[in-house]
Every structure is written in C-alpha cells, then in structure tokens.
Amino acid sequence: MMAYRLGEIVERFGGELVGDADIRVRQVAPLSIAQAEHISFLANPKYRRQLLDTRAGAVILGTAERESTTLPRILCDNPYAYFAKVSALLNPPHVEPAGIHPTAVIDATAVVSGSASIGAFAFVGKGARVGEHAVIGAGCHLGDGVEVGEDSLLYPQVVVYQGCIIGQRAILHSGVVIGADGFGLANENGRWLKVPQIGRVVIGDDVEIGANTTVDRGALDDTVIEDGVKLDNQIQVAHNVHIGAHTAMAGCVGVAGSARIGRQCTVGGGAVILGHLEIADRVHVSAGTLITKSIRKPGEYTSVMPFSTHNDWLKNASHLRHLDKMAEKLAELERKIDELERNKP
C-alpha cells in the first residue's frame, strides 16, 4: 500500500497544512481506531472530543478547528469531501486487466473496446458496445444494442436489457437490473392486458446504482437518470421516471411511473414517491415518507408517524380513526362556550 506525505496531499487537494509536511500516511481510519500511519477527519464538531484521544498520524479539520488539536492537521472548508479525496487517493480502485474471459459469450456484432475487461460467463448481445476501460463483471448480461460508456464498472451479475444506454464512469453493483419492462397494464373486463414497453433506460455519466436496484424501461418514451445521480440498494425506479442530475436516494426507495424528480434532491430510505408528479430541484424527502403530490418548492418534507412503545401506541392509535369526530366535538364545544360567554352575568 502506498504512503503519501502530508505535503503531497496538500499540493494535490489544497487546504492549509499545520504541522510536519513529511509525515506519511498510508490509510484512512476513524478517529477512534486510527494509528500513526492513518489520516482521520472530523466532519461534525459534536465529536470534537474524539480529537483528544486519537492516535491518528494526521487529521483533516474544518478551518474553525485549527486549535482543537496539536496533531498534524489539514484545515479546509469541507473536511468530509477532503477526506473522500484522500481516501480515493489511498484506495485506488482495483484495476481489472483488459481482455475477454475465455468463458464469456460475445456476439460477433458487438463492439468491445480493447482496453475493456469482460468477466467469466458474461454475455454481450448483438450490436452492444463496451467503451474504453469499462469492466463488465462475471456473469453480467448486456442485451442487444446496449451501450456501456468509458470507465464504467459493472460488478458481477448485472443485467441490462436490450437497447439501454449507460454513460461514462458508471458503477453498477451486483443484482442491478436495468431496463426490465415497466408495469404497464390495461384492464379489460377484469383482466390485464400487457402494454408493450418500447422505451429505453438512458443513464448519464458518473451515476452509481446500488445492489439489487431496478430501473424499468419506458413505456413509450425513455426512463432517464441524469448525470451524477446516486442510487443506493434495493431501489425501484418505475417506467418513464426522470431523475435530475446529482440527486441521491437512500436504500429501499420506490419511485412510481412518470414521476419527474428535480436536481440535487435527496430521498431518505424507504420513502415512496407516487407517479405522475413533479418534484422541484433541491427537495429533501425524509426517510419513510410517502409523497403523494407534486412539490414545487425546495425544502424538507416529511410524513412519518412517530414511534412509541406498543402500549402507548395502542392508546393513541385508536383516536387516529376518529379525528374527524374529535374535530367536530371541539367545534361544538366552541359554540357552546361562545353562547355561555354571551350569557355571562
């Protein structure tokens, strides 16, 4: 594992170094377990007292924390982002050697860059294209006409249905399914007719998609994931959804058909966004929240029931079914009191 001098790090990423520029660090670690060869960071002032006990060789701090330690330190505006860059430097991605595993099945009409890596048991369909330095993991399946951009990384057992497009520097984790049919059904006399799903999924650059997440192809138009979107695991993105650039969604989120979500939004874990609505840029949806109509203004939105002990919940929950009566009773008491007040002696 390579070591870097603090001086080199500050040369690359900026910030102000306080302390010995020749100290070398090999790895990142949390303050609590860091040793001399580690560089750590403090992003949240409420953990400041961990600085007192840490054995880290160096720390990355906000500029306001200059005096919070005597350790060698790098002061910067955004310590967590700085830490991300240092960690990426110290933990470069594993590079797969270029070439096609002998067990892979590549259609004769597919175009695979010479610098790409295709794993064991991978399948690349007719006319599919795999860009420079892309890695298609073992057991991945690229349908006919799929395009995977340069430097993209598909972990083992990703499936991309025919015709879908994945941009550059994508990271798709195992079990991801891109381009399965959207849930398009027409009801005729109590039975469901399938509506062919003839759109694609089009994914921009710098998108990461977590394990077992699914993104359905569009019914008529495409489903679109713009640049820089980050989706966690087990998310379901339905047909014709449009997710704006640099939006991030935590695990288990569901987004229903034709929802149009803005840029730089965040969606908390387990939230559900219903279909055929629009969400503005920079909207933040809390975990577990159900969004049932369009949101026009940036801000944070929430709809969760606070938890309590089951016994307390039992006492309170029964009233939820009678709030309307409670409101009526309140209005009636108001009227009676008004009358009593008018008749006051």
Added chain:
Amino acid sequence: MMAYRLGEIVERFGGELVGDADIRVRQVAPLSIAQAEHISFLANPKYRRQLLDTRAGAVILGTAERESTTLPRILCDNPYAYFAKVSALLNPPHVEPAGIHPTAVIDATAVVSGSASIGAFAFVGKGARVGEHAVIGAGCHLGDGVEVGEDSLLYPQVVVYQGCIIGQRAILHSGVVIGADGFGLANENGRWLKVPQIGRVVIGDDVEIGANTTVDRGALDDTVIEDGVKLDNQIQVAHNVHIGAHTAMAGCVGVAGSARIGRQCTVGGGAVILGHLEIADRVHVSAGTLITKSIRKPGEYTSVMPFSTHNDWLKNASHLRHLDKMAEKLAELERKIDELERNKP
C-alpha cells in the same frame, strides 16, 4: 417495422373508424411527440387539449370523444385497452430461436421441448420440464423438477428452486427468485431453529413477475399465484401466501406469510400486508398502506400519513404521541360545559 392500415386494425380489434381506412401506422406514441406514422390515444379526458396540437397520424378515443378532433380516429369503449392491443400488434415480442446454447448445462433427465430456447449459461436440473416455445434466458437456473409451461419467457438470471411450477405464457423478469425458503423459525431458548420449508410455489397461467421480486415456497402447503396475476418489481411474497386471479401489485409491496388475497385486487406501491389474514375480492389497497387485519368487503383502503414541510410536520407530529390525552381533555371539557350549562342563570 411493419405498418398496418387503420382498416386492418379495426377489422382485428373492433371499434368504429372515423376517417381514411388506408392510413398506415407503424408505431404507437404519446400525443405530445407522435408524428404522421404514429397512432396515439386519449384515455383520460383531462388531457383532451393535447388532441389540438398532436401530429399523430391517427388516434384511439372513447366514444364520447367523437367530435374532439378531426384526425383519423378509432372510437371504442376502452381506449387504453385498445391501445394495448394495437401496441402489441405493432411491437410483437422478440422471438428467440429454438435450441439450446452450447454453454447451457441441461441435466440428462430434463425434458426440454424442441421449440424452446435455452440461453447461455442456463442450468436445467434433474427432471425439469420446459414447454413448447418457452424461453429460458441466459444464466437462468431451474432446479430439479421445475416445470415451465408453454410460451413462458424467463429473462436472464431468474432462479426457480426445485419443484416449483410455472404455468403458460408467464413472463419472469431478471433477478426473480421463485421458491426460496420461507422465513420459518421456531424459537427455543432465544435461538432460532429452522423449520424445513417443504411446500412449493405454484404459479398459474398468464402471470407476469417483475425484476428482483421474490416468491417463497410454502412451509408445508404450497404458495399459490393464480392465473393472470401481475406483480411489479421488488415485491416479496412470503410462504403460503395465496394470491387470487387477476390481482395486480405495484413495486415494493410486501405480503407476509399465509395471507390470502382475493381476485381482481390491486395493491399500491410499498404497501405491506401482514400475515394470516384474508382479503376479499376487488379490494384496492392504497400505496404505502399497512394492512393489519382481514378485509371482508370490496373497496379502497388507506392508512397513510399526509406529508407536509418538515417544520409543519414537527409541529403536528408531537401531538400524535398525545392523542389519548387530547381526547381525555376534550371529554373533561365536555363535562364541565354540561355542568356550566345546567347551572346557567
């Protein structure tokens, strides 16, 4: 891509043609982007004004919309279902050539129809049966004794555990797992003993199951999915669940063990249905709703907390934990007012 005359379409599917029967359409498209070679549709009168601007070559309309446009039009009772049929005509399913890919592993005792297609890296276990014209996608796994009916289509990387039965014309999307063990555990002194799951999954005809959905095998009896059921992506169906014919469930639904769900129900995205309960035919469960007990009557059922800005939510949510006290206070005020009224001068 084939083109069809409007006259031919009306001959096949009925409806009343207003306009030139010789106009040809090649593809379906939404009103907003359709061109002369496209046929479009209007299912919801609230989008009627899109008819004014569309460049579609023809449109499918409800009988009440006869005068809403001068375009060539097909009038019918159920425009969306009609559209589904026209789209299926214009977009026939891709036909996989019959035959077994040389990399597939087929047990010698399996019976694969000569007209079936078995993809690369597929595995077909002992005594498994694959019906006429069925397609087993690349990397699929059929356990011992599995049966897949005629004309069924398994997209790449579907797993069917041993002994499970899939009917005719099924569509199973990538990442589907049929027949994994149900969550059967007995607690003994704080530890869990596994209860063997010896039932199967039995799936009827014309069932579609979305990407990464899981249907567990029964503990003792079978888990049953009746004809015409449509399951979207990322759904979990637990052991011994019974889903009645032509019921449809949107993405991310969870159904707990031994729930018995009627026919022609719909379940909205992210809803959870608890176990050991019964739901009548034609029950509609709203998205995000938790069903905690049996439902005996058809109708729509809901249990969601409306969302609001986080600040408004903060103000209101604290009271949810004190509804019981609020109700008590209300009752007390009622008593006091009654007393005051009795003592009125």
Added chain:
Amino acid sequence: MMAYRLGEIVERFGGELVGDADIRVRQVAPLSIAQAEHISFLANPKYRRQLLDTRAGAVILGTAERESTTLPRILCDNPYAYFAKVSALLNPPHVEPAGIHPTAVIDATAVVSGSASIGAFAFVGKGARVGEHAVIGAGCHLGDGVEVGEDSLLYPQVVVYQGCIIGQRAILHSGVVIGADGFGLANENGRWLKVPQIGRVVIGDDVEIGANTTVDRGALDDTVIEDGVKLDNQIQVAHNVHIGAHTAMAGCVGVAGSARIGRQCTVGGGAVILGHLEIADRVHVSAGTLITKSIRKPGEYTSVMPFSTHNDWLKNASHLRHLDKMAEKLAELERKIDELERNKP
C-alpha cells in the same frame, strides 16, 4: 423417504410419549390435511378444535394439552420447536455431491475443501477459501479473499464481494449480495464524491439470509452480522450496521448505516431503522414501523397509522395536518371554561 418410530423420535428429542411407540411417521403436515403417515403439531391453543378432526398419525402438543386428543402424542414444553426438529429429521437437507463442476472457474490460488461442492458457472476468486462440506451453488460469485465456512450453503447466484467472511452453517439464498459498497458520499458544491468503502462484511455462524437481501461492506470498519441472525428476503443492511446474535428480521426491512442492533431482537416486515442509533437487546419492532432514534429498553415498539376505508381516511387524514391548531384550540377552550367557572354565580 425414511420413516421414524415415535419411540425413536422421543429418544432423540425428549418429551413424553403418550401412545404406541411403534407408530411410524414419514412426514410432517398441518392438522387439517395430515394423514396416518404424518405427524402434526398444535402450537397455539386457539386452534385446539382442529385436533378433533385431524387424521394425523401422531401429534406434538404442549404438556397442558395431554387430554385434548386420544391420538398418539408427544407432550413437550415447546411444541413448535419440537416440530421443527422432527421436520428437520424427516426432511434432511439435500446433499450436493462433493466436487467442482467442470464449467466452474476457480482461481489457482483459491483453497476449496475436497468435500465442498462448487456448482456450474460458479466463480471463486484469488485466495478465496471454501470450507468442508460447503456448497457454492451454480452461478455464485466469490470475490478475491472471500471465506465461506464449513457446512455453509449458498444457493445459486449469490454474490460475495472481495474480502468478506461468512461463518459456518450459513444459508444464503439466491440473489443475496454481500459486500457491495455502502452508500458513502460526500457533497462538494452540489456534486457527490464517492467515499471508498474499505471495510468488509463479517458474518458469524448459523446465519440465514433470504433471497435478494443485500448487506453492504463497511466504510472504514466492518459491517457485522453476529451468530444465529436470521434475515428474511429483500432486506437492506447498510454499511457498518452491527446486528446482535439471534436477532431476526422479516422481509423488506431497511437498516441504515451504522445502526447498532442488539441481540435477540425481532423486526417486523417493512420496518425501517435509521442510522447512527442503538437498539437494546430484546427489542421488538412492529411491522411497518420507522425507528428514528435509539431504544434503550427491551419491549415492543410501534409507529403505524391504522388503515380504514379510503373515505373514512379522507375525513380523518386532513386533521393530521392541523393537530397543532386543534391542540391550541383545546387549550384556549380550557382557559375560557376556567374563567367561566371562576365567574359562576
């Protein structure tokens, strides 16, 4: 299928036999469909009347049910646990023959026990280790340095990313993904920087993980699943989560990053546990509940909105957005009534 004498069963598992020790049973079945060759059980006294009609050859009962039937019966303290053991005896796990399928790809530096079974199209990476009698199903992927303990069973198409550790007697169902990157992102000027995820997933002994469940690798430290944990299908366990021994979670649960969950907890289906919190031992979270802060005491916790017909819900739900005003109004009425009472004639 083997048959066992009731006498043999009691010798193995204890309990008191009432009736003929030479009666043989071949299989387990529910009371309602059991025949003479079946042994059944009654775990819940509320189904006692099923004992009257059953045709089971023998039954397993709690000691209090001694007189509830004249059938041959085994009396014990925990009939469901006893039943689990009998069923495991009558339904021994399918044993895969040892050996490596000729299509599997095993790195030369991997160490695979001679008694292990490696299925078709499986991939075992550099330096990976597979223990005695372990079964790696068809199409599984073990990354570099992965360890799978003795007697563990991976069903087809499980993916384990590099460096992750799985203990003994694990059962991992199809579609499980262990060790994908946690959702670690730092925001810099509206764009997301990836934080390398350099921890592992470490899974203890006797853990079962359901189909399509995902467990992410740690960001810096490891994600830890202790001994005897049971996870159902479609669960998402985020980075650096710690799940205590013998905790069980039902389907579709989401656990956010760095949550620390105690021992012998249960979590109901569809519940969501937010990150960076601690849950004590023996906490039971109800289905559909959102846990937003630490829980220090054992017990049952709930946060669900009761469902109702959609029309009733419409009437009540509007008030949820105005509870704060309702509380204010109530306080105001209280003041007015106090005043009226003070002024009473």
